[in-house]
Amino acid sequence: NAGVxxxxxxxxxxxGQSMTLQCAQDMNxxxxxxxxxxxxxxxxxxxxxxxxxxxxxxxxxxxxxVSRLNKREFSLRLESAAPSQTxxxxxxxxxxxxxxxxxxxxxxxxxx
Amino acid sequence: GQQLNQSPQSMFIQEGxxxxxxxxxxxxxxxxxxxxxxxxEGPVLLIALYKAGELTSNGRLTAQxxxxxxxxxxxxxxxxxxxxxxxxxxxxxISNFGNEKLTFGTGTRLTIIP
Numbered sequence: 001n002a003g004v005x006x007x008x009x010x011x012x013x014x015x016g017q018s019m020t021l022q023c024a025q026d027m028n029x030x031x032x033x034x035x036x037x038x039x040x041x042x043x044x045x046x047x048x049x050x051x052x053x054x055x056x057x058x059x060x061x062x063x064x065x066v067s068r069l070n071k072r073e074f075s076l077r078l079e080s081a082a083p084s085q086t087x088x089x090x091x092x093x094x095x096x097x098x099x100x101x102x103x104x105x106x107x108x109x110x111x112x
Numbered sequence: 113g114q115q116l117n118q119s120p121q122s123m124f125i126q127e128g129x130x131x132x133x134x135x136x137x138x139x140x141x142x143x144x145x146x147x148x149x150x151x152x153e154g155p156v157l158l159i160a161l162y163k164a165g166e167l168t169s170n171g172r173l174t175a176q177x178x179x180x181x182x183x184x185x186x187x188x189x190x191x192x193x194x195x196x197x198x199x200x201x202x203x204x205x206i207s208n209f210g211n212e213k214l215t216f217g218t219g220t221r222l223t224i225i226p
Contacts, residue, residue, distance in 0.1 A: 090155070099145070
């Protein structure tokens with residue numbers, strides 16, 4: 001039982017490049033989330049998926065898109081990366097019966 | 113969006129000391145969660161609180177859900193080196209659509225002085 005896994009662990013992009021961050025969970029959780037973490041600002045919600053087939057915007061969705069491919073996987077896409085998107089990105093999942101979210105190890109993204 | 117004020121921002125203590133930190137909000141929360149994050153890792157859940165006034169322990173950690181539902185406290189007794197890290201409070205509030213979103217505090221960085 002790996003919990004929540006994220007790939008890649010590190011990534012460097014040039015401004016304007018695109019990429020997809022992958023997240024998968026093997027805990028059969030219904031809800032999945034994408035956060036970004038910046039120094040001194042805690043974690044901020046980008047997008048979430050309450051269940052397979054649904055996605056909703058969080059606090060800071062601009063510049064991102066998401067896909068809930070199936071119950072296990074929730075990907076985050078940057079279509080045209082900007083330096084302001086340099087951050088650490090965390091994926092999390094939550095079972096339907098609990099309010100507790102469980103986090104992956106993060107992806108550290110640098111946009112130059 | 114919702115704001116969670118977490119204090120202190122940082123703490124420098126000696127091994128064996130007790131630690132206290134808290135989170136306050138202007139809004140009412142229906143859940144309080146406390147996480148710890150080690151460098152280069154994701155947050156790990158320490159304690160979950162679901163009812164106003166609830167006091168819950170996890171080893172040397174004790175957390176309380178404030179009676180007003182607008183605050184929560186985390187205490188660590190007899191600190192040890194592995195307690196070093198960043199502690200985050202997080203709260204959930206049910207939105208109009210019934211989808212719960214987690215709001216995070218800005219963290220308390222705990223350092224143990226040799």
